[in-house]
Amino acid sequence: MKRKLVVIGNGMAGARLVEEILLRGGGERFEIVMFGDEPYGNYNRILLSNVLAGAHDPKDIFINPLKWYEDNHVKLHAGVRVASVDRAARLVHGDNGVVETYDDLVFAMGSSAFVPRMAGTEKDGVFVFRTLDDCDSIIKYTAGRKTAAVIGGGLLGLEAARGLMERGLQVHVVHLMNHLMEMQLDRMAGAILRSTMVRMGLQIHLEKATSEILGNGSVTGLRFQDGGILDCDMVVISAGIRPNTQLAKEAGLTVARGIVVGDDLASPDDPNVFAIGECSEHDGKTYGLVAPLWDQARVLAERLSARRPQATYHGSKVATKLKVMGVDLAVMGDRESSEPDDEEVTYAEAKRGVYKKVIVRDGRIVGAILLGDPAAAPGLVQAFDRGAEVPDNRAELLFQLDAGAANTTRIEDLPDDTQICNCNGVSKGDILGAVRNGVRSLKVLCDTTRAGMGCGTCKKQVECLLEFAAGDSKVEDPSVHYYVPGVPMTKPDLVEEIRARGLKSVSSVFRELASGKEDPASKPGLASLLKTLWAEEYVDERDARFINDRVHANIQRDATFSVIPRIYGGVTSAEQLRAIADAADKYDAKMVKITGGQRIDLLGIKKEDLPNVWRDLGMPSGHAYSKAFRTCKTCVGSEFCRYGVGHSTELGIKIEERFQGIESPHKMKLATAGCPRNCSEATTKDIGAVAIEGGLWEIYVGGAAGARVRKGDLLCTVSSHDEVLHYTGRFMQYYRENGKYLERTYDFLERVGIEKVRAVVVDDAEGIGERLDAAMAASVAAYVDPWKETPHETQFSEALEPRGELVQLRTARAVGER
Amino acid sequence: MTTWNLGPVDRIALGEGRAYRAGEHEVAVFRTRTGGVFATQARCPHKQGPLADGIVGAHQVICPLHAYTFDLHTGCPKNGTCEALRTYEVEVNSAGDVLLHV
Ligand SMILES: Cc1cc2nc3c(=O)[nH]c(=O)nc-3n(C[C@H](O)[C@H](O)[C@H](O)COP(=O)(O)OP(=O)(O)OC[C@H]3O[C@@H](n4cnc5c(N)ncnc54)[C@H](O)[C@@H]3O)c2cc1C
Ligand code: SF4
Ligand code: FES
Numbered sequence: 006m007k008r009k010l011v012v013i014g015n016g017m018a019g020a021r022l023v024e025e026i027l028l029r030g031g032g033e034r035f036e037i038v039m040f041g042d043e044p045y046g047n048y049n050r051i052l053l054s055n056v057l058a059g060a061h062d063p064k065d066i067f068i069n070p071l072k073w074y075e076d077n078h079v080k081l082h083a084g085v086r087v088a089s090v091d092r093a094a095r096l097v098h099g100d101n102g103v104v105e106t107y108d109d110l111v112f113a114m115g116s117s118a119f120v121p122r123m124a125g126t127e128k129d130g131v132f133v134f135r136t137l138d139d140c141d142s143i144i145k146y147t148a149g150r151k152t153a154a155v156i157g158g159g160l161l162g163l164e165a166a167r168g169l170m171e172r173g174l175q176v177h178v179v180h181l182m183n184h185l186m187e188m189q190l191d192r193m194a195g196a197i198l199r200s201t202m203v204r205m206g207l208q209i210h211l212e213k214a215t216s217e218i219l220g221n222g223s224v225t226g227l228r229f230q231d232g233g234i235l236d237c238d239m240v241v242i243s244a245g246i247r248p249n250t251q252l253a254k255e256a257g258l259t260v261a262r263g264i265v266v267g268d269d270l271a272s273p274d275d276p277n278v279f280a281i282g283e284c285s286e287h288d289g290k291t292y293g294l295v296a297p298l299w300d301q302a303r304v305l306a307e308r309l310s311a312r313r314p315q316a317t318y319h320g321s322k323v324a325t326k327l328k329v330m331g332v333d334l335a336v337m338g339d340r341e342s343s344e345p346d347d348e349e350v351t352y353a354e355a356k357r358g359v360y361k362k363v364i365v366r367d368g369r370i371v372g373a374i375l376l377g378d379p380a381a382a383p384g385l386v387q388a389f390d391r392g393a394e395v396p397d398n399r400a401e402l403l404f405q406l407d408a409g410a411a412n413t414t415r416i417e418d419l420p421d422d423t424q425i426c427n428c429n430g431v432s433k434g435d436i437l438g439a440v441r442n443g444v445r446s447l448k449v450l451c452d453t454t455r456a457g458m459g460c461g462t463c464k465k466q467v468e469c470l471l472e473f474a475a476g477d478s479k480v481e482d483p484s485v486h487y488y489v490p491g492v493p494m495t496k497p498d499l500v501e502e503i504r505a506r507g508l509k510s511v512s513s514v515f516r517e518l519a520s521g522k523e524d525p526a527s528k529p530g531l532a533s534l535l536k537t538l539w540a541e542e543y544v545d546e547r548d549a550r551f552i553n554d555r556v557h558a559n560i561q562r563d564a565t566f567s568v569i570p571r572i573y574g575g576v577t578s579a580e581q582l583r584a585i586a587d588a589a590d591k592y593d594a595k596m597v598k599i600t601g602g603q604r605i606d607l608l609g610i611k612k613e614d615l616p617n618v619w620r621d622l623g624m625p626s627g628h629a630y631s632k633a634f635r636t637c638k639t640c641v642g643s644e645f646c647r648y649g650v651g652h653s654t655e656l657g658i659k660i661e662e663r664f665q666g667i668e669s670p671h672k673m674k675l676a677t678a679g680c681p682r683n684c685s686e687a688t689t690k691d692i693g694a695v696a697i698e699g700g701l702w703e704i705y706v707g708g709a710a711g712a713r714v715r716k717g718d719l720l721c722t723v724s725s726h727d728e729v730l731h732y733t734g735r736f737m738q739y740y741r742e743n744g745k746y747l748e749r750t751y752d753f754l755e756r757v758g759i760e761k762v763r764a765v766v767v768d769d770a771e772g773i774g775e776r777l778d779a780a781m782a783a784s785v786a787a788y789v790d791p792w793k794e795t796p797h798e799t800q801f802s803e804a805l806e807p808r809g810e811l812v813q814l815r816t817a818r819a820v821g822e823r
Numbered sequence: 824m825t826t827w828n829l830g831p832v833d834r835i836a837l838g839e840g841r842a843y844r845a846g847e848h849e850v851a852v853f854r855t856r857t858g859g860v861f862a863t864q865a866r867c868p869h870k871q872g873p874l875a876d877g878i879v880g881a882h883q884v885i886c887p888l889h890a891y892t893f894d895l896h897t898g899c900p901k902n903g904t905c906e907a908l909r910t911y912e913v914e915v916n917s918a919g920d921v922l923l924h925v
Binding site: 452453454455458512522523524525526527528529546547548549551552555560562563564797798799800802803804805806807808809810811 | 825826827828829830834835836837838839841842843844845846849855856857865870871872873876877878879880881883884885887888889890891892902920922923
């Protein structure tokens, strides 16, 4: 029997814990039940500030939507508050009447916003800032309002102020203490931050205690204890947080500031009850940031999943990189020196908003504040984390005078103009700029900067930079798991829906599965998938095709096109060569080139000439443009070569004849070689067949010699051309159905694994072999030479001429109907 | 301001764009699946890509050369650091002809 684990709280700590447990195979060990009083899956609370500021859409901050819980067999009582816990009976009571038993119980209830005592907090227009719903109410209320007051000048208060400011309000920050962010900053840093904030347009009122929120029903202003009055249309209270401990207290657990736990993260009162996150207190400390709770979630997951039942938590060293209203801030350890021998190194430049302070004890950093200068942060954080000895010349700490020491060309330390993406010329500065503007996921980062969108080899570095710049606030974009970004579904789910609903056109997919919202970038991927699934029944919508597939030629940098006629297996004739040469002359090809796939490319053809070029050539389209099977490169093999043991040319021609025009997630380049000398480089192709002694053929899959070099994996060894064709087709179909859009076979293979592929394709372990073969056969049968297709009448016009000029003077919007 | 009659709207395939030469103006006109008609400068500000050959959807166009994406309402780029497109006013009259105001 599985043990039953109940987690109270579905926030950053609770959800993370469950993820970590599942990751460690805990799904086998536990039946998992969660309670969350917010009616959603789990979202990234850190990004609420961005939602408030309008930089993120609420739906972009979800980490696990409700479906995730379903998929992972986690029972979530969403929108159900736990009312009480009965430890004697091991029962958890929800406020809607549900009751769950448990073997192990975890409190992960976070904190609540603290509202100081003052009159009038019940009025309309008074908010706290903690949850998505808070955020939503605040946003709704801003409509038509002009001024807002934020009570509390801590990190969250300032973030709220930023959000309100971005929404066009005049914002006042009212703070009880004599400097901003007194929890993280010393006075000097607080003062510098204040002048930076004032320059940005905030009004800041220090040492002001609010006694009353004014207004008749809804907010009109604030009254301070000193008698002063501030007019405002709304108020956000952000005066600190209080761990949610009531429930634990009532259940008889020891509670100080938070729910007390030991190094095992269990309550001293009950070995089967744990607490993590903001509601817990370990070693006298409570934490209000995500990094520590991630440490806790990991440790507890190790224990509960029994991977490392003895794992212990020893507190977290908190070094945080934050952005306060867009200003960089890094704080770690102590804020002020406390021992007589502590050494403080400071540097201040108020005008530029820069302040740096490091506290050194026994030659090691025990605390630091870095405001307005992110460059020194990574080095300092690292030195702090590792407890590294600081250099004698302390200035090096603050200014990185010496690039040596721990900093061996880490990407963080490269100058901003370093080019990271060589395909699209994106610099480090461009990437950091985008992160500064609120981008938090790799996918969005690549989309906005275009870094990593060429050959993709720089993606890792881009990710590093994102981590460096966004720190803990980095999120994984859920859409990395989608087949195409515009339809929120993984490929298997999408395929299932498409089949179940009989969706045969791209527009019908958007209509039914993406709430009618077209996403242009997703169109070609969907078209390819639909064609794979429906073959002849596919309802073609030309606008879903990339231009190459609309005009069946390859667009070049100057907007001319290149044309490659199909030359099966690379074997041509004098007659074909003559036709090609004539077309080259007649249509003024700028270059005639033998391609890497042994075909002939006519470059620099004008779009309007394309149909004529095809007619004159009288050969089928070589498909050198689409995401489809391209060519099968061949060597001369046993027919001519003195080493050849297999008829590689003949096999190559058969392959090409059979699979011409077959769409797939990405292009497929094939080759056949007549012996293991491998002149046609068949082992570095998507699929390659190599003849070996004894009349046998080795079939390799997932090879590459492009942006990456990878030797293909041996799929199987067979003894005839027919078998090569058979497994080639079956593998292709498997890849077509399961590869992500734009995933080459070599990535697909590494993701799925050759064992799995071999089991399905060769051993038919899933019993789908015949279905795959039939689907491929249907696609083969549905093939039509695209060069014979009837295009839209103006498809090939380079520029259309108008009917004429209507000579008429007009003012904007004067005539016409829409 | 001058108005050009670009001829029947169905010279532009549904969901696609076509380039026009109206006097000295090179314009790309797009016809979205939701019935919108938009006009912008014909060439991408990045490296002169032919925008009429791009992929259109939900009033955006993706340049066929390097995939910069622009909003057809405002001409603003949605990715990359690139100039905005010039946009032009267009309408379809009762005879189904596209009128372009430049
Ligand atoms: C606007 C904002 C910005 C922030 N920015 C940062 C930042 O930049 N960096 C950083 O490190 N940290 C930041 N934080 C702090 C960070 O979000 C928290 O430290 C973190 O969310 C704590 O996780 P948790 O799981 O302990 O609590 P939470 O994430 O608050 O989750 C607790 C959940 O339990 C639910 N719950 C409570 N009681 C019950 C009950 N009785 N029954 C059922 N459910 C219950 C709550 O409703 C909540 O959903 C920010 C917080 C906010 C609000
Ligand atoms: S691979 Fe073998 S058969 Fe083919 S050309 Fe090279 S040496 Fe000859
Ligand atoms: S020319 Fe348009 S994106 Fe490069």
